[in-house]
Amino acid sequence: MPRSGISGTLRSPQIDVVIDTGNPFLNRTVDGFLKIGAVGACKVAAEETFDCLHRGDVSKRKVEHALKKMCKEGAYWGTVAGVYVGVVYGVERVRGRSDWKNAMVGGALSGALVSAASSNHGDKIVKDAITAGAVATAVEFANYLT
Template identity: 65%
Template sequence: MPRSRFSGVLSTPRVDVIIDMGNPFLNLSLDGFLKIGTVGALRVAAEESYDCVRAGSISTHKAEHTLKKMCKEGAYWGTVAGVYVGMEYGVERIRDKRDWKNALIGGAITGALISAASNNNKDKVMVDAITGGAIATAAKFLNYLT
């Protein structure tokens, strides 16, 4: 049965949202979706707020446009993150190893899936798979440094 819990500490930038879906794959995918989707939505909010301050005004139309854009970007960023986290976890379970190669494979699969869903160009899908793998591997190596 799904359960949820929210916890956070003001002294650290870490916020944990725990929603138990009864399956680790679903838990991790949903967690990635929520956290990174929030980052995507907040990015849009900051960008649009800057535009309003620069212009010196805000309208109802602009506020509605901003809210729609926040939802769209948040959903896109969250979907990419949820797919990546799920793929990395799945690769880890299949390989029965926890190392940087899971990030590489998970990132490549995610890049290919997201690209294939948005275009039919095979070369673009391959380039996006390579890019996804490279970004995920670089992020994993950066995590090892800290």
């Protein structure tokens, strides 16, 4: 019996936007802002497109609402990513090494900063810091596996 198969590799696309500010800290922070901000905006675009198609209703008002929401979400997630990348870079420079501990400390500090900026108080800030540190550490370990 004849057999057929498909072989190949799957690679994720890589897009690099380089904005040289002359400062490595700012370069990384801006890079994180742009990349994750774009992901946040695309997420909203997909959700809003689905909602419009599902309801069968597209209007100028809905498109304007979707664009505003895309900008807001993109700016929020871009800012969070920029803070995280900047803090991790700072921790790396202070510690003098690059390892998973930088992600843990960077995640915890970023989570606390973003939570405090969102007018949360006490226990919520601590919980957000622990969560962000755990997620950042898990992502760093997952990156080591690939």
